[in-house]
Amino acid sequence: MPNSSEKPPFPAGIETLLTHAGRKPAQHAGFVNTPVYRGSTVIFETLDALEDHTIRYRYGRQGTPLTTGLEDIISELEGAEGTVLAPSGVAAISTALLSCLSAGDEVLITDSVYQPTRDLADSVLARLGISARYFDPRIGAEIANIVSDTTRAVFLESPGSLTFELQDIPAITNALRGMDIVTLVDNSWATPLFCRPLALGADIVIHSGTKMFVGHSDVMMGTVSANARALPDLKKTHRSLGITASPDDSYLTTRGMRTLAVRMAEHRDRAMELAGWLDAQEGVLAVLHPALSSHPDHALFKRDFSGSGSLFSFVLPPAPRAAIAAFVDDLTLFGMGYSWGGFESLILPAKPDKIRTAVPWREAGNLFRIHVGFEDMEGLKSDLAAGLARYFKATGM
Numbered sequence: 001m002p003n004s005s006e007k008p009p010f011p012a013g014i015e016t017l018l019t020h021a022g023r024k025p026a027q028h029a030g031f032v033n034t035p036v037y038r039g040s041t042v043i044f045e046t047l048d049a050l051e052d053h054t055i056r057y058r059y060g061r062q063g064t065p066l067t068t069g070l071e072d073i074i075s076e077l078e079g080a081e082g083t084v085l086a087p088s089g090v091a092a093i094s095t096a097l098l099s100c101l102s103a104g105d106e107v108l109i110t111d112s113v114y115q116p117t118r119d120l121a122d123s124v125l126a127r128l129g130i131s132a133r134y135f136d137p138r139i140g141a142e143i144a145n146i147v148s149d150t151t152r153a154v155f156l157e158s159p160g161s162l163t164f165e166l167q168d169i170p171a172i173t174n175a176l177r178g179m180d181i182v183t184l185v186d187n188s189w190a191t192p193l194f195c196r197p198l199a200l201g202a203d204i205v206i207h208s209g210t211k212m213f214v215g216h217s218d219v220m221m222g223t224v225s226a227n228a229r230a231l232p233d234l235k236k237t238h239r240s241l242g243i244t245a246s247p248d249d250s251y252l253t254t255r256g257m258r259t260l261a262v263r264m265a266e267h268r269d270r271a272m273e274l275a276g277w278l279d280a281q282e283g284v285l286a287v288l289h290p291a292l293s294s295h296p297d298h299a300l301f302k303r304d305f306s307g308s309g310s311l312f313s314f315v316l317p318p319a320p321r322a323a324i325a326a327f328v329d330d331l332t333l334f335g336m337g338y339s340w341g342g343f344e345s346l347i348l349p350a351k352p353d354k355i356r357t358a359v360p361w362r363e364a365g366n367l368f369r370i371h372v373g374f375e376d377m378e379g380l381k382s383d384l385a386a387g388l389a390r391y392f393k394a395t396g397m
């Protein structure tokens, strides 16, 4: 359920927002873009000014006009009360979780979560006396049956960025209403263009800005946006931990935001075309893409999302490692690598069954994750077709 305090979505229109928000040419000699501010020390002219805590910029760690501009764009997009920046998506996740968890608390996490989020919970958070429990990503309103007296946060990632199950964010946040529990959502896949978790009832939304916001595989960036309820603790924690994003990285992320709408539309269309094509290839066991009508969460997708991202997975029949190598080693357009969100297509073989702890991964076979970039579609298809042929040959199929 939307909070009554929620701002209406994009009053100016989202494309206008992305091109105009967060910049003030008149304050920068007329130049279109806010320049990179490099700064630690801020000089105060008088003792009165030094003691005036309403002055926005008092020290470099508290941000600059450039970082404020970037925060403002993201807050507007997410319908958030405020946003903080972090030097990576994982730093954004740790800042967000530390803002709402203390020793003795418990966090519930979707079993489909990005693996480093799980690593953070199982290592640092565990060491601080914060326990983590993992739940079926498709739990929905049943989440109310598994919360305990010490549950203070629920962490979602919808869809999971490897296995693509969706979570029913409205059902989960409704079930938790009135409890002292903060709901966090990693929204890196959809971006606020295609899903707005705060309007669906969540308190905090996190991005690996490294991915779609930056869009060019050249910057690490993280963002955390919060509603009015969660923002004070988030800001306090962010400030106390000394988390900042670098001036150049903030500049490049801001630049990425200017083209986010056109890039996302193109990524959406290309990923859907390639997913449909793969689905039709003989021997492909499953294509895990929420926009396909065959996806088990497709109805949820249609209800809560207005578009789909660049990233999806597909599953090939069980085969030895040599077949996986035969597929990926000789691809010419798809690079093999972690991360995603750039202009170039990527592929990544992965083993979700080795990561899960709450619900076993049931797809037998080898999973490959794809990020669809901006190469010619026919070239991408023939690259994959040749890879599939090598895979099946090595499998003896």
Ligand SMILES: *Cc1c(COP(=O)(O)O)cnc(C)c1O
Residues within 6 Å of the ligand: 088, 089, 090, 091, 114, 157, 161, 186, 188, 189, 207, 208, 209, 210, 211, 220, 221, 222, 339
């Ligand atoms: C990459 C990623 C992160 C982490 O972001 P970094 O910027 O690489 O630290 C978090 N969540 C998801 C879903 C990701 O894909």
